[in-house]
Amino acid sequence: MAIKAIDVELMSPTGGGFSFEQLVELAGLSVAQAITKEYSKESHPRVAVFSGPGNNGLDDKPVNQGLMKQCMELDIPFVDSPECGLRDTDLVVDAIFGFSFSGEVRQPFVSAIQALKDTAIPIVSGNVRGEGFQPSMLVKMEEKWGLNLPQFPGTDQCVDLNAQSTPGQTPTQT
Numbered sequence: 001m002a003i004k005a006i007d008v009e010l011m012s013p014t015g016g017g018f019s020f021e022q023l024v025e026l027a028g029l030s031v032a033q034a035i036t037k038e039y040s041k042e043s044h045p046r047v048a049v050f051s052g053p054g055n056n057g058l059d060d061k062p063v064n065q066g067l068m069k070q071c072m073e074l075d076i077p078f079v080d081s082p083e084c085g086l087r088d089t090d091l092v093v094d095a096i097f098g099f100s101f102s103g104e105v106r107q108p109f110v111s112a113i114q115a116l117k118d119t120a121i122p123i124v125s126g127n128v129r130g131e132g133f134q135p136s137m138l139v140k141m142e143e144k145w146g147l148n149l150p151q152f153p154g155t156d157q158c159v160d161l162n163a164q165s166t167p168g169q170t171p172t173q174t
């Protein structure tokens with residue numbers, strides 16, 4: 001089943017009736033929990049989020065306005081270039097593209113993707129891999145249908161698959 005179709009099913013009355021906002025919140029929670037499990041706030045206190053134009057990054061989308069307002073009230077800075085985003089940063093969250101990414105990277109994202117290719121800072125990617133850089137951790141949100149899911153500990157939103165990974169696989173997925 002295509003990932004997009006899974007979201008449609010989750011939002012249908014028989015598939016859970018989730019609202020788009022709920023799915024966004026759950027996706028964000030999964031990413032946040034996966035990050036805090038893998039990277040401590042002592043070793044990686046400064047996190048930069050690279051947001052894209054679609055529903056993965058929600059850059060400038062109305063659903064994101066409340067979050068942006070919260071960030072401003074908490075004095076969390078916004079930057080407008082990839083170089084600034086990577087300055088004084090310990091971890092990058094790549095929320096640039098989700099499942100609608102296709103083809104070669106086009107402007108205005110070429111420099112952001114290039115910066116992520118060039119950096120040694122660990123990158124946590126949400127959902128999609130293929131823009132040409134290797135994330136340290138990949139968080140996948142839609143794995144359910146037809147997949148052999150691992151046991152999730154307690155009420156956790158993520159599980160570390162390192163123990164089960166084989167060479168060449170992405171280290172951590174949820």
Ligand SMILES: NC(=O)C1=CN([C@@H]2O[C@H](COP(=O)(O)OP(=O)(O)OC[C@H]3O[C@@H](n4cnc5c(N)ncnc54)[C@H](OP(=O)(O)O)[C@@H]3O)[C@@H](O)[C@H]2O)[C@H](O)CC1
Binds near residue numbers: 098
């Ligand atoms: N129910 C939901 O939709 C939920 C989705 N979630 C997350 O959202 C993404 C899917 O969101 P979507 O908006 O469909 O897609 P993207 O986030 O990938 O962004 C699409 C935009 O990216 C542009 N794009 C695509 N390919 C390229 C490229 N090669 N170079 C530059 N730009 C690109 C695209 O532009 P177009 O001109 O092609 O339209 C769009 O602007 C999903 O993966 C989840 O992460 C929520 O988490 C929950 C609900």
